[in-house]
């Protein structure tokens with residue numbers, strides 16, 4: 001004979017969670033009260049009592065005290081009353097049950113039917129969330145009876161939900177019948193995942209076994225459902241503990257019989273072990289077999305033995321806003337608290353979904369509660385440290401989002417890895433505000449990875465920016481050409497010109513290149529921050545210098561001058577400056593001509609300023625145009641001579 005324990009025996013996610021929340025509350029408050037027995041298992045209830053967990057018969061009796069709402073949940077009204085009367089309410093309603101509350105409270109159907117045990121607290125709680133007519137039914141006959149009596153009508157919408165621990169086989173049979181007869185009944189399959197799995201495993205084992213032992217509290221509905229399923233296939237014994245196993249239970253069985261053990265969702269693993277040990281004794285007494293079945297349990301191929309620090313593959317069974325329940329192929333129920341899920345508090349919801357297989361590390365195995373606390377974050381941290389080390393070694397640039405500003409810098413998350421950027425490495429000037437980086441996607445380099453300091457990773461935005469700028473500069477010098485056009489920003493203004501940022505470098509626009517017109521000081525034309533169009537005049541890659549011009553060739557006044565004026569023309573011009581060798585006169589804006597000192601008068605001129613003054617308009621003759629050097633020579637003397645010649649002709 002041999003023994004096999006069904007997969008998924010013992011505490012389910014919801015029970016484990018309720019016990020954990022209750023124990024935490026008892027530790028916090030010293031004592032805590034639960035809305036009825038926390039779970040339907042007297043052994044667990046007794047052990048909780050020793051930890052300061054008391055049972056409140058109703059909400060009123062817990063007035064002024066901390067109250068835990070057990071995994072079965074309560075009606076909406078009881079929940080409101082608890083919030084009003086109790087010092088604190090800890091809601092341990094199983095998320096699978098809470099989902100049913102939501103369905104029945106939000107349905108637009110005229111009536112709700114709850115398939116389950118009408119005396120069970122879960123069913124009572126569900127009914128207390130319905131807003132319209134609500135009925136509890138044990139089976140399809142009950143539901144049909146509602147239609148026959150006219151309490152339900154085929155002319156109205158009906159929502160049908162099912163108790164989380166209902167026998168799946170019966171539910172499928174009933175729902176098929178109801179769906180066939182009543183088209184306006186909308187059926188919600190609300191049997192919880194843990195129950196379905198447990199029932200499937202128990203049934204599969206019961207089909208092969210000669211005897212099934214179902215372990216759990218007598219008032220536990222899910223344990224009762226397991227016993228009913230097993231009893232369809234083989235002899236089944238219901239045991240609350242090892243003490244319930246009768247002597248000579250194996251008499252009459254063949255020597256090669258398989259004995260199966262399964263347990264309800266509220267059965268702790270130690271009770272399963274005790275029952276297993278008890279069956280072990282029975283087999284020994286029958287077969288005088290000395291095999292150590294306790295060791296067999298430990299070595300059972302169907303379970304892995306968890307130990308702290310072990311890395312396991314975990315399948316996500318459920319996700320709530322507090323924790324994720326996982327299946328790791330061990331006797332224990334695995335869970336990952338939110339804070340152990342990811343480093344990035346903003347990414348919790350996006351980290352996992354039901355059905356995902358993830359790597360996790362065991363951080364605490366608790367055989368007294370049959371649970372194992374795991375951490376995904378610690379595996380991720382180890383992996384991300386390896387990855388960050390590789391990024392650092394390869395001097396790669398990565399991207400991340402700035403999540404918050406902390407003392408001395410900012411925190412960036414890249415692929416859920418937390419990276420600290422010291423203020424000096426952010427690229428923000430010393431007195432600037434780091435807040436401008438918040439929520440920004442930034443490029444960064446990894447400059448330190450320290451697994452000795454809790455996996456500290458330090459990055460630099462500044463280095464990544466510098467690399468980008470260096471690359472842009474190299475590209476700029478590779479591609480620069482005379483005549484290339486840019487739109488640049490004025491960075492600084494000097495007496496001799498302005499420096500303009502043209503992307504990778506700052507180029508110089510000399511004052512004379514700012515405009516075609518005469519300029520006193522560059523600040524008369526531009527101010528810092530102005531955007532101006534510039535053209536590359538020359539460049540020196542060695543000295544990293546670029547000379548620019550802001551003069552637009554299309555506005556070149558010389559072109560206009562050449563089009564409109566010719567040598568010999570007599571024109572009006574305005575004196576704009578006086579030098580030792582002559583006076584400059586503006587012909588059109590941007591084109592000045594020189595009246596050489598020898599061309600000012602027919603008489604000898606020693607002091608130009610005694611003859612001409614700045615601003616004076618004079619009549620001149622164009623005597624020379626040098627298109628190579630863009631120079632114009634003007635003469636007043638030539639006109640004077642012509643006038644004198646005309647006068648003498650007249651006299652003759």
Ligand code: F3S
Pocket residue numbers: 012013014015071094095096097164165192193194195222265
């Ligand atoms: Fe919840 Fe299902 Fe357990 S409803 S309490 S996970 S049996």
